[in-house]
Each structure stands twice: as C-alpha cells, then as structure tokens.
Amino acid sequence: METLPYGSWPSPIDAALAAAHDGKPEFVGFVGDEVWWTAPRPAEGGRRTLVRRGADGTEEPVLPPPWNVRSRVIEYGGRPWDGTVVDGTPLIVFVNFADQRLYRHEPGGTPRPLTPVSAVGGGLRWAEPQLLVDRGEVWCVLEEFTGEGPTDVRRVAAAVPLDGSAAEDRDAVRELTAERHRFVTGPRLSPDGRRAAWLAWDHPRMPWDGTELLVADVSDDGRLTAPRTVAGGPEESVAQADWAADGSLLYASDRGGWWNLYRDGRPLCPREEEFAGPLWKLGQRWFAPLDSGLVAVVHGRGATALGILDPESGEVVDAAGPWGEFDATLAVHGARVVGVGAGPHGSHEVVELDTRTGRARVVGAAHRDPVDPAHYPEPRVRTFTGPGGREVHAHVYPPHHPGCVAPAGELPPYVVWAHGGPTSRSPLVLDLEIAYFTSRGIGVAEVNYGGSTGYGREYRERLREQWGVVDVEDCAAVALALADEGTADRGRLAIRGGSAGGWTTAASLTGTDVYACGTVLYPILDLTGWGTGETHDFESQYLESLVGPLAEVPGRYAERSPAEHADRITAPFLLLQGLDDVICPPVQCERFLARLRGRDVPHAYLTFEGEGHGFRRAETMVRALEAELSLYAQVFGLDPAGIPTLELGT
Template sequence: MSEPLIRAGAVPAPYGSWPSPVDAALVAAHDGRPEYAGQVGAEVWWTEPRPAEGGRRALMRLRPEDGTPQEVLPAPWNVRNRVHEYGGTPFAGAPRRRGGPLVVFTHFADQRLYALEPDAAAGAAGPRPLTPVSAVGGGLRWCDPVVLPERGEVWCVLEEFTGERPTEVRRLAAAVPLDGSAARDRSAVRELTTDAHRFVTGPRLSPDGTRAVWLAWDHPRMPWDGTELKLARVTGGALTGVRTVAGGPEESLVQADWAPDGGLLFVSDRTGWWNLYRAAPEDLPEAAARARPLCPRQEEFGDALWRIGLRWFAPLEDGLIAVLHGRGGLRLGILDPATGELTDVPGPWTEWSAALAVTGTRVTGIAAGPRRGWELVELDTRTGRARAVAAHHRDPVDPGFLPEPEPLTVTGPGGREVHAQLYPPRNPDRTGPPGELPPCVIWAHGGPTGRAPVVLDLEIAYFTSRGIGVAEVNYGGSTGYGRAYRNRLRGQWGVVDVQDCAAVAAALAEGGVADPARLAVRGGSAGGWTAAAALTAGPRNGTDGADGMNGADGRFACAAIRYPILDLTGWRGDETHDFESHYLHTLVGPWAQVPERCRERSPVHRADRVRVPFLLLQGLDDVICPPAQCERFLAAVRGRGVPHAYLAFPGEGHGFRRAETIVRAVQAELSLYLQCFGADRDDVPRLELRP
C-alpha cells in the first residue's frame, strides 16, 4: 500500500474521527455525471444531473462558435425515460439549413416524445409533443431516437404496455411523424418491426439509406448472454427481408453501426472478449457471421448493454474509428481498420463512458480518472490533442483529502483471481494512532453484471477522508475481464459474489492493511443483495454452522444495504420489471428446477442468521427492487435483538437522485460505521439503531 500524503505535523487521531471538508452536501452536489453525449451537426448535446432540483436531467448544448455550455430547457423539463426502467438514450437531433437544429427528446414526467426547435421562431413556444399519453399500465415509452427530417419521422424504440402488470409489454422499432399527428393518435405511429422479439435496439440506417441494422434478444437471456444482429432492406420506408446475420444464445453483440463506405461494424464476444468486427458492403448479408476482427485482443471493446443506445465505437468520416477498449476499464483509442493500429488518447482520463459522438475529425465523449470527475472531453484526431470542453472538473477541496486508488488482485476460492481497487484512508492533517489498523468497507457494485470504474468519487472521499478505507470489488460476474469471468456467476449468485467480497476482506485483514474486527460490507441493488447475503452467511441459530457456504460468516461487523434484492422467490415475474424478470434463470437457475435454491439463498429466508447491525435504505417508488422486499426482511428480523435502521424515501426510485436524500443516506451510513467501529464525532446526526 502506498504511503498517504501527510503534512508535517499531522495529528494522530482515531480512524473515523478525522475532520474533513468533504461533507454530505458536497457529495450530493456532485452526485451523478454527464450522460448521452450526442452530435447535432457541429454541436455537442448531452444531459446533466440536477440533484438540487429533485434529481432531474437537464439538456445541455455546446456550440462550437462560442464554446459556452447552455442549458436548453428550464425546470421542470427532465430529459430521461423509463425504457427497461433503467432508461435509454433520451434525445437526438439533426441540423437544418434554416431555423437551426431540430431535436427530439423524452420527458420523464409523462414519457412522451417531444420536438424542440431552439433557434427557430417556433422554439419560443417551447417543446411540442409528438406522441400520446397512454392510459394503460406504464404507458408508452420511447428511446434511442434517430431524427430523419427528409423522411419527416423520428425512428426509435417503442416500449408499449398492454396491461397493468409490468410484464405485459411489447417492444419494437417505430417511426413517429415529426408533424405532431401522433400526439393524440397512437395509430399514426408506424411500426417498423414486429414484436416477435422481447427486446430490440433502435435501427441504424446505412449511409445510402437502403439498409438498417439493430439488435434483438428474448427471455430468459440478458443482452450480455446472447443477442442477434438483424439486417433488413429499407423499402419505401418499411423494413423488409429481415434476417439474422450474426449472434445467438451464447454470442453477445452490444452495438452495431455502419462505416462511411457502407461496411457493417459490430461488437461481439464470439471469442470470449467483446471485440470490434467489420463485414464489407459487398459481402452483405451472407458474410456478417464471418466478419473479420479489426483489432483482435484479449480486451473488451464493449460492456454490458444495460441501457439502449450506448456507443462504444463511432466511425469517423475519414474511415478511422473511435473505440473504447481495455481490461478492467475503458479508455479511448483511434483505430485504423486497414492496419489494426490502435492509438490511445493522451491525458488524465482513464475511464470513458459509452457515449461517443463524432463530427468531421472530432470525437467527443464523457471521461474521468482517479483524480478527475466526469467531464465532456473533445479529441481532435488531426492533432491528437484532447481537452475538456464542458462540465469541467474542479477540485472541490484540497486534493490531499481525495482518495488514491490502488489496484488489487487477490486469490479467491479454488485459486481464482478476484479484482478490486483499494482506497486507503487519506487526510493530509491526520494519521491513525500508532500501531492501529484502519477500518474498511467492502463495496459490492450493482448489476450484478457491472463494474466499479476507477474514477474520482466524492462518496468514497467522504469516508476515506474521515479515516475509513473503501475497497471496491469486481467480483466474478463483473464485466471488463472477458466472458469467462462474467460467466463465473452463472448459477452462483449469492455464492461467488459473496465469496469474492469475503476474499478481498480477508486479504486486507491478513495483509495488515485493515483491522479484521472493523470490516463492513456495503452495496446497492444487486450489490445490496451481495451485502445482505454476506450478512446472512452464518449458520442458522442452533446449528453447527455446516451450511455457512460462502465464506463471509463472521467477517463483517455491519452492513449498509441500499435498495436491495432480498427475496428471489418474489423477485421474478411481476415483482420486478420485465427487463430483469427472467434474470435469475442464469444467475441462480431455472425457477421450475431450483425453487429451493432460490429460497435458501434469499436473505429474507435466512434472517435468523443475522447477528450484526445493519442499515437498509430504500426508495418508495422503486419498481426494480420494490420496498416490499425490505419490509419482508424487516419483519423476519424483528424481535431477534439485532440493532438496525430502515430509512425509506418517498419520491425516490432505484438509485437516489435528490440532494436531500443523498445527504441523509451518506450521513446515516457513516453513523452506522462510527457506532460499529467504536469511533465518535459530533458533526453527523446519530442514526438510531433499534433491535
């Protein structure tokens, strides 16, 4: 472990008690990040979080002539949608010769698609609706739009509920007229594809407008398990001759698009790694399955397709391709498809989100690094120069209080590698008492098919600057390390993830890095499941402990659990959303074959094993991990004498967005650790723990 930055005269003080300028309000103010960078002519557009405004997403614009970011729509406009509940690309635009750009976007409050002409006289009247409001179930939802002024339409994904149940839904590609004729008439929306597949991405038109490609998949697969690449002719505005040209049950394609010369580009993991492939235009459609890899490597050129419309590559007009790639992280490179040469972009940005936008020789993306928050970055491929152009990072406090990550690889059960990153306590004015090891919190990311990026996170700094370490674990099942690493979790959810988190905790304790008596576990969503599974890992009361199967028994002194999955017997079908309603098929096993396994692994059915304090945090509007799961768990724990607290937040869904919620949540979590680690401070409201 590297030595922390300590000023001369730093005062020894108990871990957890250190004074810090990183307060909860600062954490809340910096929560969220820019998303969905997109090109509209020469302009870059994106969305930004507004925690102080109820967590809405503001639509932003950057014009090259002045270089000043502009917020396009005032509150309460909220540019976001609920497709798959996680949302997809919420806007797109097209330049016009007169009147400025035409932009379409989805508004979160009513899920309608709107048109906006910000520079035209008509723009003074504000956005105009393009789609109707549905009275059925979750309504009509739209995402991943492509604006086609020459056709008078916007092509996008339509998610349409046919009943009140969350699984009564159909999805397809649709064409919405730009003249507003569908605003009150659902029948004016043209359906471009059938609903033969449960899930689809938006169609991408070839440069000559004669072909379209998109991805499709069906239950019980998730998109990182297997998808199909669809290719169709565009005939008179209709998609005809649809055929599957690549993909399958064990091949995951996550993005498809066109090169300027009409070649087909797509990202596939057919070799065990998401790599970029190309099929020549003269070989289509037959040769897509035999497309050649452009830069074959044991690296990822893609990631899990959690939201529709993500872009890990973007072709430039000169034939080069901007790509994201890496192992355990994604950095930006420029690929020459003719030679396979890949040149990485210089600068402090080591992690890029899947939101690449290109125009001419410029590439714009959203990037961050260990010492920089997420910002909008532009690369000029002619000069190789990259610079931040919007949402600029500015150190909110003295950088000496900010965390420094250390890569960590430990050995898990069976000799398998487990990847993590450690953030030791760091405060330039304080050091720990002589001979004392710091406490540490093991963070389990969500997904579970996800990854913890190595970027500056003020929520981590909130704890590390006070003397509490954090270790983020990319347990088996995480992305970034190839398909075999992802597949470790198949049938083993609640086992491998917990074992890997316990292995990291053990390595820190045995290596003299963390106090073995002051380790905690924390996670949200699927990470909340992992934290709760670790919490309930011990033997049942009155048994000899033979069924403590995942190695976490007695390892953790407490747990902080956010909007979790707690009951697999309920978290399927209609107790969650449709996108993940069959996720357990691969994570645990087909329900009909393993009902007892689902019950036995569920924390709600292992509540008698809970022996240490815990905190539950839950949004009351969460439809992905509904509050009923927490309520059942609390009922099972009640009366067992285990100190715990439950904080439920009205108006919050899956993940917290409002500043006041974020403040309360991080303060409550810190108070839990202070009480369990034997530390004290008077600047944080005390969390009441009741048995």
C-alpha cells in the same frame, strides 16, 4: 500532522458536497457543430437536463425545470434525445421522464408533444430517437404496455411523425417491423438509406448472454422488410452495431471470449480486452465510425481508454490525458470525437479528440476541485486470490488525509463496496462518496467480483448459477486479505452495496461472519418473489442464469435468499429504500424486516418518497450518507464530528 483515531479526522468533504457532485454527463451528441449532452441536477429534484456548448465555449442548459430528459424504456432507460440543425436553428427531440412522451423542441420555444399518453399499465415509452428530417419522422424504440402487469409489454421499432399528428393519435405511430423479439434496439440506417441494422434478444437471455444482429431492407414506404440474422446467437453477445461510411457493417461481439470489433464477420483488432460492455441502456456506444474510415473506440481490460482504430492495420492509438476511464457514449462529427472520461483524481468530463492532430481536451462539464485535492484518496489497483486460487479484481482506497495520522498501532476500519448489476463493474474514478469516508479515516475496497465485466466472458460467467455464492466469497476474500496483511482492522470490517450489490451485502451478512455491520441500498432480498412478478420485464428472468431455472431448482432460490434467513443475521445494518422503485420494490425490504421481527439486531430502515432505483435527489443522498457514517461510528467506536446520530432499533 495531527494524531487522531481513524474515523475522527476532520474533513471538508461533507455529505452535501458529495451529493452536489453526484451524477455525470451522459449521451453526448453533436447538433450541427455544437456538442450537447444530458447532465444531472441533484439539487433540482434529481432531474436531468440537456446542455449545449456554444461556439464561444459557454455551457447553457436548454430545458428549465421541471423538464427531465430521461427515458424509462426497460426501466434503465436509454438515449433520450437527438438533434440536428434545420435552416440554421437547432431542432431537438427528447423524452420527458414524467409522462414518457416524446417532445419536439426548438430553443426559445416551448416543447411540443409528438406522442400520445396511454392509460394502459406503464403507458407508451420511447428510447433512442433518431431524427430523419427528410422523412419527416423520428425513428425510435417503442415500449408499449398491453396490460397492468410489469411483463405485459411489447417492443418494436417505430416511426413518429415530426408534425405532431401522433400527439393524440396512437394509430399515427408507424411500426417499422412486426413484433418478432421481446427486446430491440433502435435501427441504424446504412449510409445509402437502403438497409437498417439493430439488435434483438428474448427471455430468458440478457443482452450480455446472447443477442442477434439483424439487418433488413428499407422499402420505398419506409418499412423494414426481409430481416435476417447476420451475427450473434444464444451464446454470442453482440453489444453494438453500426455502419461504416463505405457501407460495411461493424459490430462488437464476444464470440472469441472478449467483446472485439468485427467488420462483416472479420475481427479488426483481436485482443484479450473489451471493445464493448453490458447493454444496460439502449443507445450505449462503445465505438463510432468516422467518415475517414477510422473508428473511435472505448476499449480496455478493466479500465477503459478512448482510442482510434485503423481497421486496415488493426492498430489503436489512444488519446493522451488524465482520464483512466471512458464511458459507453461516443459521438463523431467530421474528424471530431466526443466522449465522457474520468480518472482517479477527476470527475467525469466531456472530452473532445481531434483525430487530425491527436489532441484531446475538455469541452464540457470540466472538473473543478471543490476542496483541496490533497483530501482525495489514493487508490490502488489490486488483484486478490479467491477460493480455488481464482483472481479477484479490486480497487483499494486507504484512509487518507493531508493533516492527520492515526495513533501508532491502530488499524483502520474498512468498508467493502459491492457494485450493482451484478453484470457491471466499479470504474476507477474520483467519487466524492468514497472520499467522504477515506478523508475521515475509513478505508474503502471496491470489489469487481466474479461476474463483473471488463475481464472477458469467462470471468463474468463465473456468476452463472452462482449468484450469492461467488460474489459473497470474492468480497469476503478481499476483506479478509486486507485484514491478514495488516491493512484493515479485522474487527472493523463492513460491507455495503445497492441493487444487486445490496443483495450481495445482505447475503454476506446472513451467510458469513466477516463483517461487523452493513449498509443495504434498494436491494433484492427474496429471489422467489423477485423472480415471480415483483420486478420489471427486462430483468424478470435474469435469475434463470444467475441462480438457475426456478422450475428446476426452487430450493436454491429459498436457500440463497437473505429474506429466508433473517434469523441468521447478527450484525447491525442500515436499510435504504426508494418508495417508487419498480426494479427492487419496497416489498422486498418489508418482507425481510417482518421475518427479522423479534430478533435483537440493531438496525434502521429509511425510506424516501419520490426516489426510484438509485438515489438522485441531493437531500436523499445527504441523509443516506450521514446515516451510513453514523452506523459505522456506532459499531466501530468512531467519533466523526457534526454527523446526526442514526437511531438503531431492534
């Protein structure tokens, strides 16, 4: 073992390696007997392609560059593709990111547009396509801009002709329902085709606050008639609904304080754990009914497992394997279940479970160790005590290197990671960005602060009207506890986060003296601006619950905004921003920096053309990671080898 100071350990995990392994498979599905999914391509401009697994087990990308299979509905998108087999040949429909048109594709041919382009505002967008070949249609969620403003938009369920007759004709798109709600998910047909079920909600609620589960009859002319609400409400979140093979309606509701599974109003497996999560993307699936009557479920308290639920007994049997987390994407075909799983020592893989044998195996995107796994961190699941004795959940990743130790008596620097959302959660999975730091001797602590999902409705509602307070306090409680117990160096604590995590980071730097520096990625910095037209429609009234009604508590918006308190910041910081971001636009950063001008605070502001909300391009991620490490090196007195020096101005 070599004795070297923390932060100077040589690591085979460089920024390029971390960037190359960023992203994960999403939106799994069956096309005939084959498993298909979308996959990231950081080195190809950050696009997502569609991948198929052939009968011989080989993986083949279906669409070459520049095709990018990704929807922009509600900006976070949703399921962007569907497929089936017609006369022995795959038939695919998908949304292309660049123009947001829906395309039809048969492998070997050229994609053909099914929907038109609109010059109004953000145009026409589509999500959750469902191929109904017998009807000659694709049923989708249609998002249509009616003006130039980000909230000039309507959403309905619509049917797109498969024959291409709507490619240049908006009038050929058939709307399935009247415009009743601001937000809708794609309708799912009952087995007999006579009923459809979908979710809907309206401002100012977010889908994890309260949604309605609607059921309608399908008329002979293919319209959804006589819709009625069968579950949900202003304070009940139904996160997903689907039909069982026998025609009964299954749905995940948090009416009991946890997202549990119900069938026609009766709980199937009442537990204090989650069988669903926050609906950030349309088409997320935490459960999938099998023809046998069993139900595949993603469930857990904190971490999530893939299991099979017997609705009659309420028993759940989990799949065995190394995966400690499963994502909200499931597909079933006969007795086969496919999902996406990962663990603390393995990246996200496409996993198939055979419900007849109970065997689970990797069928796609198999994890391959790009370096000796001895360089991976060894995370610890911790529960800390926050203000008032409340529990704060976190994952602690101590510095780890197979060939290096620090000098006796030296404590390591630590970076607190605040996740986005904020209604979200940091999963316990292998992340080479974390390993990039821990393998060099810098600890990381991911904090699932109050407001995070996975721990019941009461835990996530701790953030109601307390954003900028509870999240900041919980992150600080973890950081200080690590220092108090001798795990971290009190003088070398940092914080970083993106989006809502960027807000928590900035609020922590302007409102506490806990951290020596921070990294702020594509953040919210000015609540008043963000809540009055500077963001997209989906989150345009999110602050009503996170902060309070603007009309009633305008002072609170100013008091908590980092942009209003730039004069309080004394710690060096790095600010990273995509110039195409419409969720947290660059104007937020520019306003903050303008108010900082004249203050002697070392900082850097890096912007990236072609990047939106969350970085997807390999070259962007490399620059951002190396800049972040350079910030910590300069502030903490570290000596990492081979890292370009970030120029800090004032």
